[in-house]
Amino acid sequence: MKYPAEPFKIKTVETIEMTSREEREDIVKEAGYNTFLLPSKNVYIDLLTDSGTSAMSDKQWASLMIGDEAYGGSENWFKLRDAVQEIYGFDYVVPTHQGRGAENLLSQIMIEEGDYIPGNMYFTTTKAHQELNGGKFVDVIIDEAHKPSVERDFKGNVDLDKYKKLIDEVGADKIPYICVAVTVNMAGGQPVSMENIKKVKEISEKHGIKVMSDATRCVENAYYIKEREDGYQDKSVREILKEMMSYFDGCTMSGKKDCLVNIGGFLAMNDADMYQEATSLVVMYEGMPTYGGMAGRDMEAMATGIYESVDEHYIEHRIKQVRYLGDKLAEAGIPIIKPVGGHAVFLDAREFLPHLSQDQLPAQALAAAIYLDSGVRAMERGVVSAGRDADGSHHYPKLETVRLTIPRRVYTYAHMDVVANSVIDLYEKRDKISGLKFVYEPPTLRFFTSKFEPL
Numbered sequence: 163m164k165y166p167a168e169p170f171k172i173k174t175v176e177t178i179e180m181t182s183r184e185e186r187e188d189i190v191k192e193a194g195y196n197t198f199l200l201p202s203k204n205v206y207i208d209l210l211t212d213s214g215t216s217a218m219s220d221k222q223w224a225s226l227m228i229g230d231e232a233y234g235g236s237e238n239w240f241k242l243r244d245a246v247q248e249i250y251g252f253d254y255v256v257p258t259h260q261g262r263g264a265e266n267l268l269s270q271i272m273i274e275e276g277d278y279i280p281g282n283m284y285f286t287t288t289k290a291h292q293e294l295n296g297g298k299f300v301d302v303i304i305d306e307a308h309k310p311s312v313e314r315d316f317k318g319n320v321d322l323d324k325y326k327k328l329i330d331e332v333g334a335d336k337i338p339y340i341c342v343a344v345t346v347n348m349a350g351g352q353p354v355s356m357e358n359i360k361k362v363k364e365i366s367e368k369h370g371i372k373v374m375s376d377a378t379r380c381v382e383n384a385y386y387i388k389e390r391e392d393g394y395q396d397k398s399v400r401e402i403l404k405e406m407m408s409y410f411d412g413c414t415m416s417g418k419k420d421c422l423v424n425i426g427g428f429l430a431m432n433d434a435d436m437y438q439e440a441t442s443l444v445v446m447y448e449g450m451p452t453y454g455g456m457a458g459r460d461m462e463a464m465a466t467g468i469y470e471s472v473d474e475h476y477i478e479h480r481i482k483q484v485r486y487l488g489d490k491l492a493e494a495g496i497p498i499i500k501p502v503g504g505h506a507v508f509l510d511a512r513e514f515l516p517h518l519s520q521d522q523l524p525a526q527a528l529a530a531a532i533y534l535d536s537g538v539r540a541m542e543r544g545v546v547s548a549g550r551d552a553d554g555s556h557h558y559p560k561l562e563t564v565r566l567t568i569p570r571r572v573y574t575y576a577h578m579d580v581v582a583n584s585v586i587d588l589y590e591k592r593d594k595i596s597g598l599k600f601v602y603e604p605p606t607l608r609f610f611t612s613k614f615e616p617l
């Protein structure tokens with residue numbers, strides 16, 4: 163079915179309020195035209211992120227009642243460890259409070275000053291932790307990933323020639339690992355094919371380079387392999403996911419996405435020595451290696467969510483609900499990144515607002531305009547998110563986008579219609595949208611807390 167009905171019935175509801183246009187003008191000004199700084203109570207449909215915003219199932223809520231809050235050896239820890247071993251296939255698991263906790267551990271363990279970390283397009287926190295430990299991120303994604311209107315089945319793929327060229331240039335001994343994100347968030351939630359993962363593994367093994375994954379949205383990636391890659395149509399998403407992860411030496415996981423929980427994450431690996439290092443480090447940052455910054459109840463909920471995330475009906479609806487919104491916008495001629503990704507529809511702000519240069523912060527301006535128009539909250543994924551280069555100038559990314567990020571099991575198709583209608587109405591009066599300028603800019607990860615004013 164092109165757009166399947168929600169494979170769940172609603173048992174608990176959380177009412178959402180609609181503000182007036184006049185109220186939103188004051189609210190967005192108070193938030194410095196930064197959607198991260200909007201009070202949740204003033205947001206009608208919240209598409210800021212799919213991180214930590216999923217609806218938990220009744221079974222997950224029941225998990226909270228069997229939280230074993232023992233400081234060491236919590237029963238919930240063993241359930242989480244077993245779930246990771248069974249669904250992803252890694253031998254060792256170190257729990258962390260969320261993805262950044264795992265990125266911190268991995269970067270400290272694997273990276274030395276002057277190392278190079280190739281990856282399929284940057285992600286803000288991943289790159290920040292790599293650089294914090296003296297590493298230099300090198301983008302080895304295929305060129306098409308930086309071209310919004312170019313359609314490819316697997317736009318998240320690694321460009322194998324770029325990867326091999328980097329190895330030849332800097333030497334394999336300066337590359338502790340390649341980080342393959344599945345899917346690629348900043349490219350528009352674009353997947354990586356199984357064939358590409360296998361080839362990356364082959365090249366890496368030849369040079370003694372480890373292959374790590376940012377597995378944050380790996381179930382969505384597995385669904386695209388089932389849908390688009392020859393030889394996988396008759397396999398279950400669960401089987402595809404297991405095969406996919408078998409080519410990695412380990413992964414960082416933000417459980418707040420595909421694992422369907424509000425908090426949680428882990429670092430997984432197959433190497434016993436690396437596990438030993440990680441367990442001695444985790445106590446510094448997250449707590450015992452049997453809770454890693456999570457309560458027992460959260461570990462239980464995550465173990466349950468891991469099993470639910472590979473349910474065929476759940477993941478089919480998840481992907482196709484996002485596609486529904488993307489298709490509606492594309493049919494109306496709205497410029498979006500194509501093909502539609504797994505977790506969000508990305509508006510091409512450069513095409514949407516051709517009268518604004520990147521210095522006028524088009525994606526930030528468009529996100530603020532959408533909130534003003536309809537109370538829908540989106541996220542800027544352009545020059546503001548990209549930050550500044552070492553010489554202090556803006557880092558101008560090729561992609562200047564606004565991300566409409568769909569939480570899992572939260573909204574219905576009717577909400578998608580509200581979002582689509584608002585964006586389409588705004589597009590018709592897009593020339594009225596003015597640019598923004600910084601009035602406050604923090605030194606790192608500026609998109610979270612910067613404040614702006616209309617030009």
Ligand SMILES: Cc1ncc(COP(=O)(O)O)c(/C=N/[C@@H](Cc2ccccc2)C(=O)O)c1O
Pocket residue numbers: 210211212213260261262263285286287288343347376378416417418427
């Ligand atoms: C591919 C990938 N890898 C790691 C992480 C970190 O995981 P965590 O520490 O948040 O659990 C994330 C988090 N993505 C969230 C939240 C976010 C984070 C930074 C800037 C904007 C938004 C988002 O995309 O909305 C991710 O997408």
